Amino acid sequence: MRIVPVPYDHPDAAKLMAAVQQVYVERYGDEDATPMDPAQFDPPQGLFLIGYQGEEAVACGAWRAHDGPAPDFQDGDAEFKRMYVADSARGRGFARMILFELERTAALSGRKRAVLETGTKQPEAIALYASSGYVEIPGFGIYKNEPDSRCYAKDLSGA
Template identity: 85%
Template structure:
């Protein structure tokens, strides 16, 4: 898989975002309502990555910088969003490749910790994150009071 940074509103990003939003509708009954702007993902304060298999966009993930206030965010945080792999490309390790590239680019931009929110109806995502060294952290964001929400973090300065 070839991983390319693209603008948040790039056609391939828009297509994959629509697909992941449909997954949220199917699993939770509605789209992710977290406020986001395309500018949130402009380098060096963020990035949106698309993974291509041949010419087909099959995976994506993004991060955006946060610098407080605590307790939700700490200075140097990178919030990961829109992790997704299309059905046709699952089971090939693409999610792990996107996650690794998000961590790498966030660390290169001076981010110290990766944070993300997922839900209990996404056990494959939870398995990916925990097997990649993420640990549960206090809930943040618009879903902080939702019982199905889980938040994870990982130090990007180690290793």
């Protein structure tokens, strides 16, 4: 898989984000309502990545910088968003590749910690994060009081 940075509003990004939103609808009954300003994903304060297999966009992930406010965020945080792999490309390690590249690029941009939110109805995501060194943290963002929400963090100093 070839991983390419693209603007948040790139057509392939829009297609993959629509697909991940459909997963949220199927599993939780509604789309993710987290506020997303496309400018937050512009370098150097953010990045949107697309994974291509040949010419087909099959995976994505993004990060945006946060420098507080506590207790939700700490100085140097990178919040990971929109991790997704198309059904046709699952089981090939693409999610792990996108996650590694998000960590690497966030660390290169001076980010100190990766944080993310997922849900209990996404056990494959929870397994990926746990096996990649993420630890559960107190909830943050608009879902911090939702019983199905789980938040994780990882120190990026070794990325």
